[in-house]
Amino acid sequence: MIELVLGGARSGKSRHAESVIRSCPGPWTYIATGRAWDEEMAERIALHRADRGDGWVTVEEPVDLPGALEKAEGQPVLVDCLTLWLTNLLLENHDIATATDALMQIMERRMAPLVLVGNEVGLGIVPENALARRFRDEAGRLHQRVAAKADRVVLCVAGIPMTIRRDA
Amino acid sequence: MIELVLGGARSGKSRHAESVIRSCPGPWTYIATGRAWDEEMAERIALHRADRGDGWVTVEEPVDLPGALEKAEGQPVLVDCLTLWLTNLLLENHDIATATDALMQIMERRMAPLVLVGNEVGLGIVPENALARRFRDEAGRLHQRVAAKADRVVLCVAGIPMTIRRDA
Amino acid sequence: MIELVLGGARSGKSRHAESVIRSCPGPWTYIATGRAWDEEMAERIALHRADRGDGWVTVEEPVDLPGALEKAEGQPVLVDCLTLWLTNLLLENHDIATATDALMQIMERRMAPLVLVGNEVGLGIVPENALARRFRDEAGRLHQRVAAKADRVVLCVAGIPMTIRRDA
16 A cells, blocks of 8 residues: 655645554654754754654655665555655755656555655746756656555645545 | 635635625624735735625724634624734734634634635745745644634635535 | 646646547647747747647647637647746736636637646745736636636646536
8 A cells, every 4th residue: 555645834744644654553664854954944853753753663864765665665654755855866966767766666566555745836836946946847747656656645735635546 | 614715816715705604694794804014915805895795794803813703703704814814923923822722712612604714825835935934834734723623624726616524 | 528627837737638638539739828938948848749749730829829719619629728828918918808708708619629728826825026926816817717617627636637626
């Protein structure tokens, strides 16, 4: 079972994703892709960790997400989130297509439950900043590819998970 | 019956919210939370009022929304909108958590129909402006709390109200 | 059959719209409304054309969309996209209400399949730029009017077309 959980800022994405993984027998692995670039980011990461509670093995992996998933094979895994992973790939000049291909291969082989969280960022006005435009395009492409390999895709709005695709 | 109506700019939120309240026996109370900071805002408020038509008692209350709701107990009320209320709380340095707690208490006791409108602002690229980022987070938190107390939550897109949660 | 396909950046709107038109007997007309203002835009247009493949008659019409639709009467038509058309109207100071009225009249008379693509841009934070705010409002109004005349309205998220209204 692979689920992609999309949503806007503070839409309840992580909480929903955690509840999906918690419904599986543990131990649960949490792959945190965020880098604490600045204080605001460090605070967000700490807040998320406190919200999460006990019972999680946390793995911090800002770049090699496919590798981290391979190591956690056989365990329920929550990836939080694709957006920060993509940010790191972009800012550190990794090849995004290659990294996404590797993620696709892992997803194809994956048997244990996997939930991936992503920020939907493409529904506002076109950003004036060229890097933000590129990021928005890359995020859209990544979400499309991950969605195509997921058994269920959910969009969270105001804390409510709307199922937008579920395979029988 | 409490309904939360979310949506983007010019998505038909207010029109839908008005039609829900108009289906209840009047008189109807309209709580306008907007402050006419500048000409553009004054114009938007006047336009909304003209669109609304007759039969409404308008109450202007930019900050004490819980108090205004208490005074209108027993009447169908439309709150337009949570987003401007939150803007006023933020810009005038009120404690948002305390104000939201007071709103939650009123919602719990509320018997007469209540429809609250909010702008969904969290689905674009992360804003560069720190105040905008904080606003976006606070709006997400507020919508989650209001949604949890509502009987029905609707997301308007292109004038179409999509029901995203409805309690039996 | 008239369908409005909305969605964010790289959400799979064009691909979905093309598949709807391809399911009709050809030849198919593609009305491209984009102007290649700069290299980035020229690249996007070329990419879309390459993705589209064979079997399409491409008409480039950045401003007179109603006229182009009239000429293509009787053939399945894909309009890609309303957002670029609106951008051109706005930047070249055309009267948007008049142009939209003309589009509505064509849609009312239209018998052959028509699919119109539009970018949903109203779900982010209010832009600081006044032109962007006006554009966002105009786009919302245009989508509401087109949606009201469509038989089906779809919102694409991560490549998944969510039907948000379908007439029997």
